[in-house]
Amino acid sequence: MKYDCDVILDLLPLYTRKKLSKRSIQVVEEHLSECPSCRVQYANGMYDDNFDKEFDADSIRYTRRKKNHVFLRLFILLLFAGLICAGLAFLSYANYGTYNFIETAQNLIKNTFGS
Ligand SMILES: [Zn+2]
Numbered sequence: 001m002k003y004d005c006d007v008i009l010d011l012l013p014l015y016t017r018k019k020l021s022k023r024s025i026q027v028v029e030e031h032l033s034e035c036p037s038c039r040v041q042y043a044n045g046m047y048d049d050n051f052d053k054e055f056d057a058d059s060i061r062y063t064r065r066k067k068n069h070v071f072l073r074l075f076i077l078l079l080f081a082g083l084i085c086a087g088l089a090f091l092s093y094a095n096y097g098t099y100n101f102i103e104t105a106q107n108l109i110k111n112t113f114g115s
Pocket residue numbers: 004005008031035037038039
């Protein structure tokens with residue numbers, strides 16, 4: 001036998017899902033024809049259970065982590081938008097005695113960049 005049983009048992013979940021290359025399929029089938037122990041495990045599906053569970057848990061964890069990142073970015077963006085609005089409100093009231101954001105923003109641009 002060219003390959004260890006451990007290697008073949010690792011490949012069996014992918015073999016049953018037809019996710020292997022032609023060469024790997026050949027390796028698995030050659031091994032199964034020569035190795036009674038792996039043949040029994042393959043026939044009983046004994047290699048399969050943990051693979052699915054681990055795979056699902058990993059992909060769920062990954063998706064959750066990704067979603068958390070999106071919410072965090074959105075939160076930070078909203079926080080900055082809120083701070084800018086609060087800053088404009090404060091400036092407009094302090095400098096011009098009004099809560100008109102647009103007028104304040106225009107005045108701010110005028111005062112900062114001239115013209
Ligand atoms: Zn074997």
